[in-house]
Amino acid sequence: MLWRMKLLLKWLLNAGALLLVAAVFSGVQVESYASALWAVVVISLLNTLVRPLLVLLTLPVTLLTVGLFLFVINGLMLWAASGLLGGLHVAGFWAAVWGAILYSLLGMAIDSLLARLFPQ
Structure with missing residues (x-):
């Protein structure tokens, strides 16, 4: 049960991180929080299956x-x-790379926070 709560909280915080990336970097645009949530799910699936x-x-x-x-x-x-989602727009390849760097940094901060909140 605890791992489900941690996973849900991680998805919610990562969606917020994606919105923050879109707010500070013009190469990435997210239409809404719901779009950010779907983007996090798709990015997670791509990172699990394709990466x-x-x-x-x-x-x-x-x-x-x-x-x-x-x-x-x-x-x-x-x-x-x-490319798979309508609510997430990336201006091009280099915008995707810089956006991914920012998103990864925020993701590491989220993982660190969750590790402190939910120790193993």
Whole structure:
């Protein structure tokens, strides 16, 4: 039961983080909080199903760039989500990369907060 509450809270906070990214960065636009929630669900699914395959296929490039290519993969996941959803708009590839960097930083802060609120 506790893990469900933690997961729901994480989704709600990540939707808020996506709205914050849209507020501070003009390359990402989110129409509403509901659109942000759907975007978080789609991004989570893409990160679970597609991202591991991309990481594996691009492992040599990722090693050569000392892991920096992972930012490109995160940007691709955000860009793909914007292509699948009507309420999330990303201006282009580089806007997706920068938006994904901001979103990832906020996501790390959320994970840290939730780890303190819900210790294992």
